[in-house]
Amino acid sequence: MAKNTSLYFRVVEGRNLPAKDVSGTSDPYCIVKVDNEVVARTATVWKNLNPFWGEEYTLHLPMGFHSLSFHVMDEDTIGHDDVIGKITLSKEAIRSQAKGLDSWLNLTRVDPDEEVQGEIHLSLELLKDTERISVRCQIIEARDLAPRDISGTSDPFARVIFNNHSAETSIIKKTRFPHWAETLELELDPEELSDEGNVTVEVWDWDMVVVVLEPYRNLTPLLEGWFRLLPLGNNEVDAGGKLGALRLKVRLVEDRILPSVYYQPLIDLMVESVISPTEDSSALTMLEDVTTVESRQDVAMTLVKIYLGQGLVVPFLDYLNTREVNHTTDPNTLFRSNSLASKAMEQFMKAVGMLYLHEVLKPIINRIFDEKKYIELDPCKIDLNRTRRISFKGAVSEAEVRDSSVEMLQSYLTSIIESIVGSVDQCPPVMRVAFKQLHKRVEEQFAEPDVKYLAISGFFFLRFFAPAILTPKLFQLRDQHADTRTSRTLLLLAKALQSVGNLGLQLGHGKEQWMAPLHPIILRSVASVKDLLDKLIDIDHDIGKRAVFMPSVTVKEGYLHKHKTEGPQLLSRFAFKKRYFWLTSETLSYAKTPDWQVRSSIPIQCVCAVERVDENAFQQQQVMQVITQDTDGQMHTMYIQCKNVNELNQWLSAIRKVSIYNERMLPSFHPGAHRSGKWTCCLQSDRAVTGCSRTHSAVTLGDWSDPLDPDVETQTIYKQLLQGKEKLRSAETSSVHGAECVVQLLKPGQSIAVRLLAVIEDLEQAHTTFQCREEQEDTSVILNP
Numbered sequence: 110m111a112k113n114t115s116l117y118f119r120v121v122e123g124r125n126l127p128a129k130d131v132s133g134t135s136d137p138y139c140i141v142k143v144d145n146e147v148v149a150r151t152a153t154v155w156k157n158l159n160p161f162w163g164e165e166y167t168l169h170l171p172m173g174f175h176s177l178s179f180h181v182m183d184e185d186t187i188g189h190d191d192v193i194g195k196i197t198l199s200k201e202a203i204r205s206q207a208k209g210l211d212s213w214l215n216l217t218r219v220d221p222d223e224e225v226q227g228e229i230h231l232s233l234e235l236l237k238d239t240e241r242i243s244v245r246c247q248i249i250e251a252r253d254l255a256p257r258d259i260s261g262t263s264d265p266f267a268r269v270i271f272n273n274h275s276a277e278t279s280i281i282k283k284t285r286f287p288h289w290a291e292t293l294e295l296e297l298d299p300e301e302l303s304d305e306g307n308v309t310v311e312v313w314d315w316d317m318v319v320v321v322l323e324p325y326r327n328l329t330p331l332l333e334g335w336f337r338l339l340p341l342g343n344n345e346v347d348a349g350g351k352l353g354a355l356r357l358k359v360r361l362v363e364d365r366i367l368p369s370v371y372y373q374p375l376i377d378l379m380v381e382s383v384i385s386p387t388e389d390s391s392a393l394t395m396l397e398d399v400t401t402v403e404s405r406q407d408v409a410m411t412l413v414k415i416y417l418g419q420g421l422v423v424p425f426l427d428y429l430n431t432r433e434v435n436h437t438t439d440p441n442t443l444f445r446s447n448s449l450a451s452k453a454m455e456q457f458m459k460a461v462g463m464l465y466l467h468e469v470l471k472p473i474i475n476r477i478f479d480e481k482k483y484i485e486l487d488p489c490k491i492d493l494n495r496t497r498r499i500s501f502k503g504a505v506s507e508a509e510v511r512d513s514s515v516e517m518l519q520s521y522l523t524s525i526i527e528s529i530v531g532s533v534d535q536c537p538p539v540m541r542v543a544f545k546q547l548h549k550r551v552e553e554q555f556a557e558p559d560v561k562y563l564a565i566s567g568f569f570f571l572r573f574f575a576p577a578i579l580t581p582k583l584f585q586l587r588d589q590h591a592d593t594r595t596s597r598t599l600l601l602l603a604k605a606l607q608s609v610g611n612l613g614l615q616l617g618h619g620k621e622q623w624m625a626p627l628h629p630i631i632l633r634s635v636a637s638v639k640d641l642l643d644k645l646i647d648i649d650h651d652i653g654k655r656a657v658f659m660p661s662v663t664v665k666e667g668y669l670h671k672h673k674t675e676g677p678q679l680l681s682r683f684a685f686k687k688r689y690f691w692l693t694s695e696t697l698s699y700a701k702t703p704d705w706q707v708r709s710s711i712p713i714q715c716v717c718a719v720e721r722v723d724e725n726a727f728q729q730q731q732v733m734q735v736i737t738q739d740t741d742g743q744m745h746t747m748y749i750q751c752k753n754v755n756e757l758n759q760w761l762s763a764i765r766k767v768s769i770y771n772e773r774m775l776p777s778f779h780p781g782a783h784r785s786g787k788w789t790c791c792l793q794s795d796r797a798v799t800g801c802s803r804t805h806s807a808v809t810l811g812d813w814s815d816p817l818d819p820d821v822e823t824q825t826i827y828k829q830l831l832q833g834k835e836k837l838r839s840a841e842t843s844s845v846h847g848a849e850c851v852v853q854l855l856k857p858g859q860s861i862a863v864r865l866l867a868v869i870e871d872l873e874q875a876h877t878t879f880q881c882r883e884e885q886e887d888t889s890v891i892l893n894p
Contacts, residue, residue, distance in 0.1 A: 114362070116143070116168045130156075136183055150753065167811025228252055231248050242297045372820055457540075484594075484601065
């Protein structure tokens with residue numbers, strides 16, 4: 110039974126941070142680490158001691174983890190960034206919060222010399238014969254040790270201690286991945302066998318890290334494996350709020366995934382809901398009944414993935430939308446709530462339309478960020494002190510600021526509307542078919558001519574394009590949040606686009622009368638928007654069924670720096686050449702520019718590992734490696750440098766996702782490079798020697814591009830139904846009392862509540878059986894090592 114671990118965390122805000130700059134403020138950002146590996150970096154909030162980030166992430170960790178830490182830094186334009194403080198949460202602490210953690214936590218001090226990480230591989234054995242007694246410890250290797258030198262490496266050695274006996278390995282210079290392969294023996298006196306004692310293994314550089322092993326009497330016949338290094342005692346001291354605090358939201362989801370056959374009955378019920386819809390209850394309606402408001406978005410995304418995998422996403426959405434339309438009497442309230450239908454449409458558009466959204470909006474969003482214009486229409490918010498760049502002819506009046514703002518907003522809004530209106534052919538066919546079905550259902554129910562347009566535009570403009578304009582970073586349109594000036598521009602444009610999506614029907618009725626200068630352009634766009642919606646739904650229904658995902662669609666693209674491996678060795682800063690990369694589900698390709706005619710390509714099926722590269726390899730940060738195997742079995746490595754840690758994590762995650770089902774994935778890799786006749790990580794000379802660190806092929810960031818996994822998704826639905834089991838049982842009881850004959854419930858026409866409850870109970874029993882089996886196997890291993 111497979112295990113699936115997902116970590117959801119949100120860095121909300123900070124308060125009362127200490128000033129690190131001479132101006133009396135700080136420029137804070139957060140680095141998030143899982144087991145000392147950086148997985149995310151928030152945007153920098155400039156000149157603010159009470160920053161708001163509001164950034165959330167999902168991390169899939171099939172191998173599990175030990176700790177999650179948040180380091181608050183102060184960004185400096187010159188020199189190294191200052192450390193403000195950190196918060197570390199153990200897996201156990203997160204797991205203990207059943208509904209997740211949501212609270213303010215004080216920052217603690219950070220001492221770089223006390224930061225501990227890594228694992229050590231060793232074997233330990235108690236030897237007894239007639240002449241002597243000894244403890245034999247073979248120190249094999251260690252990996253991912255904390256850097257202690259300015260070069261980012263360490264000079265580690267290991268020490269074994271039992272009572273007053275100790276022995277040490279040799280020192281290996283300049284490596285975080287030492288390979289010792291040394292055997293140490295501690296001779297013991299016979300009387301020492303009666304003592305209670307631990308064998309301690311210490312790994313030293315400038316500071317000490319320690320792992321404590323079991324008492325000696327458990328060492329027979331042999332103890333061998335990888336052991337995590339732990340600090341000696343708790344070095345984290347709460348500064349009593351003097352370093353400020355962070356508000357964090359963290360939730361851990363750990364699931365045991367059953368074999369696919371156990372989930373099939375639940376899948377069958379879900380499919381039946383949309384293939385053979387009835388006026389009565391279905392598995393979907395009962396799921397909505399037991400779904401909490403807080404979990405509805407997650408459930409909606411999971412359902413979208415399930416039906417995408419089944420090729421039934423359009424009938425699924427049609428089923429939910431039809432029920433919503435039929436139960437709505439006032440067209441003004443149609444799809445305005447956070448119902449399962451509304452959430453499902455919203456998540457569906459993100460799942461299939463994110464690349465389309467990028468193609469439509471990215472050029473204009475980049476232009477807005479680059480120009481950084483001061484724009485304001487609200488008379489109460491115009492700040493003449495911020496308008497000096499508008500004119501060099503002296504002071505600027507409010508009227509001039511307003512006129513300039515109207516001109517710029519009209520230009521931006523026109524570009525946005527034109528880009529959207531002209532994007533019919535770029536819109537994914539499956540999205541267009543879903544809109545066509547929605548249009549049909551609304552037209553059947555409501556006589557008012559505009560309602561059928563408003564239903565589609567409400568999703569298309571208000572829930573898809575407008576939120577992306579308001580917060581481009583959350584839709585991966587930008588790497589950083591907008592500054593205050595640009596944020597205001599985006600807010601005004603999002604408001605205007607919402608009015609466009611409402612077909613201008615609410616103009617002039619709100620409190621924001623200062624938006625009136627944009628009303629003419631909004632009203633002029635109504636006809637073209639209706640024409641766009643008519644064209645979107647002018648599509649053959651069967652085309653959408655066939656084209657849910659195009660296999661060669663570009664998942665990610667952009668400029669990166671590729672290491673030049675051909676020819677003579679260059680200095681590190683000259684060895685990386687700028688290239689434009691494209692990632693699809695089939696290939697990773699690159700060329701000098703996006704328009705370059707000749708591309709070099711790597712088939713995704715040849716990818717064996719995608720991993721970070723240690724800084725010491727090239728004296729460069731944010732480098733990753735793509736390891737491939739050709740048809741002759743030869744291994745090749747391509748080194749690629751990204752511009753920042755977020756871009757690095759996004760590319761790592763994207764390539765891992767498209768290659769996650771490859772059969773020849775490597776269990777280990779070298780974090781360094783083979784240079785000057787040896788690996789820079791473990792210092793081994795053999796180029797073909799086994800990797801010195803574990804691969805992380807299944808560790809990915811969760812987003813719209815997550816690969817479909819029916820078992821994981823169905824397990825999520827099962828857990829939701831399990832939480833509402835009592836409510837389902839009440840529905841079952843009602844069904845039984847209302848039936849003419851209880852026996853009929855056991856036949857194909859039986860109550861959906863009864864059938865659903867039976868499936869849930871079968872899954873519950875299967876989980877119990879597999880868990881007992883695992884516990885028995887674990888006991889067997891302990892008794893028979």
